[in-house]
Amino acid sequence: xxxxDRFERFLDQVIPPPEEAVRAVRHGERLLAAGDADAALRLAxxxxxxxxxxxxxxxxxxxxxxxxxxxxxxxxxxxxAHAVTVIxxxxxxxxxxxxxxxxxxxxxxxxDASVRARLKSPDREVANRLSAAAQSLIDRGDDAxxxxxxxxxxxxxxxxxxxxxxxxxxxxxxxxRERARDALDRALARADLVxxxxxxxxxxxxxxxxxxxxxxxxxRRAWILGDEDALGALLGALAEGDDRQAFEKVLADAPGGVxxxxxxxDALSRGDDPAARVVLSAVRGGGVASGLWPWALRxxxxxxxxxxxxxxxxxxxxxxxxxxxxxxxxxxxxxxxxRRAALGALGDALDATATRAEAxxxxxxxxxxxxxxxxxxxxxxxxALVATGPAGEACAAxxxxxxxxxxxxxxxxxxxxxxxxxxxxxxxxVGETVSPMGVxxxxxxxxxxxxxxxxxxxxxxxGWVVESSIDEAPRVAARLRQEGQxxxxxxxxLERGLLARLxxxxxxxxxxxxxxxxxxxxxxxxxxxxxxxxxxxxxxxRMSEREPLEAARDAGVSVFxxxxxxxxxxxxxxxxxxxYLNKMLGELAPCVHAVSAREALDxxxxxxxWEALVGWIDAHLVGQREAWKRARAASKxxxxxxxxxxxxxxxxxxxxxxxxxxxxxxxxxxxxxxxLPAVVEATRYEVQVSLxxxxxxxxxxxxxxRESLIEDAIAEAAWRARKKGLAALGEPLARVTALAxxxxxxxxxxxxxxxxxxxxxxxxxxxxxxxxxxxSRSALSSVVGRAQGxxxxxxxxxxxxxxxxxxxIDARRREVVAGGAMRRLAVTVLREVLGEVARP
Numbered sequence: 029x030x031x032x033d034r035f036e037r038f039l040d041q042v043i044p045p046p047e048e049a050v051r052a053v054r055h056g057e058r059l060l061a062a063g064d065a066d067a068a069l070r071l072a073x074x075x076x077x078x079x080x081x082x083x084x085x086x087x088x089x090x091x092x093x094x095x096x097x098x099x100x101x102x103x104x105x106x107x108x109a110h111a112v113t114v115i116x117x118x119x120x121x122x123x124x125x126x127x128x129x130x131x132x133x134x135x136x137x138x139x140d141a142s143v144r145a146r147l148k149s150p151d152r153e154v155a156n157r158l159s160a161a162a163q164s165l166i167d168r169g170d171d172a173x174x175x176x177x178x179x180x181x182x183x184x185x186x187x188x189x190x191x192x193x194x195x196x197x198x199x200x201x202x203x204x205r206e207r208a209r210d211a212l213d214r215a216l217a218r219a220d221l222v223x224x225x226x227x228x229x230x231x232x233x234x235x236x237x238x239x240x241x242x243x244x245x246x247x248r249r250a251w252i253l254g255d256e257d258a259l260g261a262l263l264g265a266l267a268e269g270d271d272r273q274a275f276e277k278v279l280a281d282a283p284g285g286v287x288x289x290x291x292x293x294d295a296l297s298r299g300d301d302p303a304a305r306v307v308l309s310a311v312r313g314g315g316v317a318s319g320l321w322p323w324a325l326r327x328x329x330x331x332x333x334x335x336x337x338x339x340x341x342x343x344x345x346x347x348x349x350x351x352x353x354x355x356x357x358x359x360x361x362x363x364x365x366x367r368r369a370a371l372g373a374l375g376d377a378l379d380a381t382a383t384r385a386e387a388x389x390x391x392x393x394x395x396x397x398x399x400x401x402x403x404x405x406x407x408x409x410x411x412a413l414v415a416t417g418p419a420g421e422a423c424a425a426x427x428x429x430x431x432x433x434x435x436x437x438x439x440x441x442x443x444x445x446x447x448x449x450x451x452x453x454x455x456x457x458v459g460e461t462v463s464p465m466g467v468x469x470x471x472x473x474x475x476x477x478x479x480x481x482x483x484x485x486x487x488x489x490x491g492w493v494v495e496s497s498i499d500e501a502p503r504v505a506a507r508l509r510q511e512g513q514x515x516x517x518x519x520x521x522l523e524r525g526l527l528a529r530l531x532x533x534x535x536x537x538x539x540x541x542x543x544x545x546x547x548x549x550x551x552x553x554x555x556x557x558x559x560x561x562x563x564x565x566x567x568x569x570r571m572s573e574r575e576p577l578e579a580a581r582d583a584g585v586s587v588f589x590x591x592x593x594x595x596x597x598x599x600x601x602x603x604x605x606x607x608y609l610n611k612m613l614g615e616l617a618p619c620v621h622a623v624s625a626r627e628a629l630d631x632x633x634x635x636x637x638w639e640a641l642v643g644w645i646d647a648h649l650v651g652q653r654e655a656w657k658r659a660r661a662a663s664k665x666x667x668x669x670x671x672x673x674x675x676x677x678x679x680x681x682x683x684x685x686x687x688x689x690x691x692x693x694x695x696x697x698x699x700x701x702x703x704l705p706a707v708v709e710a711t712r713y714e715v716q717v718s719l720x721x722x723x724x725x726x727x728x729x730x731x732x733x734r735e736s737l738i739e740d741a742i743a744e745a746a747w748r749a750r751k752k753g754l755a756a757l758g759e760p761l762a763r764v765t766a767l768a769x770x771x772x773x774x775x776x777x778x779x780x781x782x783x784x785x786x787x788x789x790x791x792x793x794x795x796x797x798x799x800x801x802x803x804s805r806s807a808l809s810s811v812v813g814r815a816q817g818x819x820x821x822x823x824x825x826x827x828x829x830x831x832x833x834x835x836x837i838d839a840r841r842r843e844v845v846a847g848g849a850m851r852r853l854a855v856t857v858l859r860e861v862l863g864e865v866a867r868p
Contacts, residue, residue, distance in 0.1 A: 045079035052078070056088050065095035081113045090122060099126050107135070110142065117146045121154040121184075124177065125161040133173050136161075140180050145705030147183055155185035162194055171198065179698060182214075189215045193229040200236040204691065208233050224255035231261070240269060247319075248278075260320025263290045267297065267323065286317060289324070297327045305335065313339030313346065321346055322382075329386050333359055351380030355387055362394050368409065370394075375850035384849070391853055399861045403658050407431040407665065410858045413851050414672065419679070420851075423672040430661045430668070437478070438530045438653045440645075441552050443580065444562035445573060446537030446545075449592040453562055453625035454534050456638070458524050462498070473505065473515035474552045475534040480521030489514040498522075516551070526642075529650045538576045549576070553583035557660040558649060561617045565593045568605060569612045577616035584663030584866065586656070589619035590641065595627055620644060662866035669859045676852070689771035696767055700760040704786065708793045711753045715797030718745040723801055746794035753790045761786060 056071030069092035075085035086109055093102035106123040109115050120143045127136035143154065158181040165174030175198055181191035196211030212233045215226070231246030244265050250258035259282060266275035267290070275294075279287055292307040308328070316324055316339070325348050328336035337356035340349035358373035377387035399406030407427045415424035444450050455461050458477065484501035486494045488508055496504045498520055505515050535552045536545035559580060563569070568591060580587050589609060594602050602622040609619045621641040628638040649656065722741045754761070761783050768774050768782045 045075075045082045045085075049075040049078035049082055049085060053082070053085050053088055056092070060088065060092055060095060065092045068092040069096065081109075083116060083119070086115065087119065090119070094126075099130055103127055103130065103132070103135070107139075110139070117143055117151060118153055118157075120146065121157045124180075125157050128161040128165050128170075128173065128177065133170065136173060137176065140177060141701065141705050144180055144183060144702050145709070150186070151184045152188070155181045155188040155191070158184060159188060159190040159194075162191060166194060176698075183702075186214075187218050189218050189226055193226055193233070196233045197229055200233055202691070205237060208236060212237065224250040224253035224258065227253065228255060228258055228261075231258075231265075235265075240265065244269070244274075257317055257319040260286065260290075260317040261323070262319070264320060264323025267294050286320065289316065290320070293324055293327045296331045300331070305332065308335060309338070311339065313341070313343035313349070316343070318346075322348070325352065325382060329355075329383065333386070348380065348382030351377050351383040354380075355383045355390070358387070359390060362390070367394065367398065371409070371413070371850065371854075378849035378853060388853055392857060395854075396857055396861060399858060400865065403661060403861075403865060404431050404434050406858055406861060407434075407661070410854050413854045416851075419672060419675040423668055426668040427665060430665050434654075434657050434661055436657075438650060438656055439533060439555055439557045440530050440649060441533040441535060441556035441559040441585070442562065443535055443549065443552075443559050443576065443587065444537060444592075445564065445570075445576075448537060448562040448564045449625050450534065450537065450562050452629060453590070453592055454532060456625045456628040457526055457532065457642075458522065459526070460522065460524065462520060462522065473536075474517040474548050474555070476517050476519045476555070477527060477532040477534065478519065478521055479523065479527040479531075482523065483521050485519040487516045487519065489516045517555075529646070530653075538572070546576075550579065550583070553580060553585050554664075556585050557656045559585050559587045561587050561589050562592045563589055563609060563619065565591055565597060565602075565605060565622075569609050574613065574616065577613060581616055584660065584667070586659070587617040589613070589617040591619055591622040592625055594622045594637075595624035597622075620648075659866050662862040662864075666859060666862045666866055669855055669862065673855060673859070676855075686771045689767050690773075693764065693767035693771055693773070696760060696763040700757065700764055700786070703757060703760055704789060707753045707756050708789050710756075711749045711790050712793040712797040712800070714749045714752070715742075715745045715794045716800040718749075719798055719801035742798050746791070746798070749794050749797070750787065750790045753793075754787070757786060 052071045052075040056068040056075070059065075059071065060068035068088060072085050072089035072092055075082055076089065079085065086105070089105055090102045093099070093105065103123060103126040106115070106119055106126070110120065110123070120139055123139045124136050124143060127133075127139060140158075143158070147154070158177045162174045162177035162181060165171075165177065175195065178191035178194040181188055182195070192211045192215040196208050196215065199205075199208035199211060212230065215230060227246045227250035229246075231243045231250065234240075234242035234246060244262065247258050247262035247265060251262055259278070263275065263278060263282065263286075266278060269275075279290060282290065288307060289311060292301075292304040295301040295304040296308065313321075321343075324339070325336060328339060329352065333352075333356055336352050340346065340352040340356075343349055344353070354373045355377035358370040358377060361367070361370035361373065374387050374391055377383040378391075395406075395409075399409075408431055411424040411427040411431070414420040414427075442450050442454055454477070462477065482498060484496050484498045484504075486496065486501060486504045486508060488494075490513060492508075492513070494504050494508065501518055501520070505518060508515060533552050533556055535549045538546055538549065561573075561577065561580075563573070577587060591602070591606055591609065594605075597605070606619045606622055613619075621637065621644060623637050623641050627635070719741060722745075723738065765779045765782050769776050769779055774782055
């Protein structure tokens, strides 16, 4: 409004109102006290006609409308008065409470912003009114607005207790120990003013902080002040503590029914007590005092899940009942053998604080031994649980491949240094010349020999598969290499007796000076279940053999040594050499046999040593195929889960960082919202003053030029005021935008959207300043947009324009939660099981 209008309203407030208006208000107050709200309302309206802006008449009008159960009309009166004059902050606080009670969140937030801007000194009445409204909102589930009003109440009176307790409870729910402690300390500074409900809240916060003594004192005071329900919670706290004398003293004052239940629960918590079970079995959960319920549920969960479920079925609405019933359902499903269905119920129980410990214990008891005995079930179960998000899907795919591999033939890799005789050894095992001395080339590829109709398949690193005859395989591989492709492996299928029992992986030799050869061998580690390392009797036990053997061990492949090329050595020399190898490299590849593969190529030349080796392979490798497959799957699965655990740990760290950023953003947003009203008002006033002077100067100009000049003047004044307002808010705006990006609320590229509401508030203030300066409606439209200009002339400053951002923060906070408890527990237990199974 113009300066003259402001001065006129000021005179209305400092000059006493007419005596007739004062008499009307006094009479109306007496009538309202006597219960005649209709007559009081008429007198208040008459007084306001005689003396517009008369605060006492306005208060009477609001009181009368409230008494007539017309809260919406009362709110309208206050908002209308606020739009045209300066009303006391106490009445603004009443408007906040009315809007909150009516569920008008935006209007309550708007009036709350005005309260914050107007607070200049402590005002306990305002704090009490806002505290009551905040408590009501939180009880109804509107935590965001309730906490906002609680914070305003602390600004109105830093010594107010209730709002600090509300903020402390919110910190408990968020798990923020630092804020909970700060709020509790502030509340305790005026604990003499705390009622029974306040002491209960003090106990709740103290319990979260681990201060059992303070929690007990809070519950005791709440009980003394008349909160009968605090008795149960107090007895539970004392029973879990060490002060048995205090427990017995309070228990002696408890009503008979409560005392009997508490004594039975206490006995059950200290050991199996049949008499206590009889007493508790006759109790219906719905009849247990709400204060006693949490402790009672903890005792029953630890002692008797069936009894806990019985109580919860009779009180399904109680906290923790749903989780207990789901845990009990999981127990029944497990007992009937339906372990897969039990996982869903266990997951719900794990997500609930009341049942988390018992659910985890039940999961471990049930699935650990089952999974150890049946690795295929374990792999499939965990794969199904983790298959969420890119990391989880990749982990699930790897686990399912391992599960499929459990039923595949045993794969034995043939390893050794260059020229150790691997080709001859493989040919002797197969009974046909198929290695490089025959049809297979010496290349950097792994050759996979398996049972099947005689054929070959060349597989490239791009996943291409070219089928051919065995004779053509070398030429196909050469052509593909000339085309620039790398050969991943060559599959060779033969119908041979040994290959029906196992599969062989023929590898290039180490120490050949070809990095590609060694890379191919390392790829074979991922395919092999177990390996044989061929030592060359002429140069066995060299240090160059230790590195590849250590690489095989690190890859989880168990390796056994075979001493080759022993023809020409005596039996004593062979024994001496085997003993030497076991001393030098036995921990990496225990040497099991000494043979001559060259002699074994000739069927007539096969001796007992070769036959003993083949028998050992049948007995210790093929005969124990399942154990080797399980151990190798466990080793590979452990590596897969370690990688996945690392990824979800990093994701959890990211979520915690985002959660911290959201908390900091919440604080920064409050600071911005607190600074904004003053800047908005300054923007409006600056535009008004600037334009008022210019409009007076333009009054003498030609009419046809005036409108254009007015438009230019408004645009320039609005731009200057907006720029100045943004500069005044520079620091809080920068903090909000930085934290919004850190919390992953918005991408950095569109971070300006976060603070756009601030610019909108300043634009609206500039438009209202132009209206105050009596700018024409058409000129005003050039500032706020042709469609919105006319409405902006009459509009009050909009509600909290940052409300949308607060909603977005709440939505983001719901997203920022750690991965499912069931997934984490299942992965952890399976990793423990795999660690045991993987030990050879």
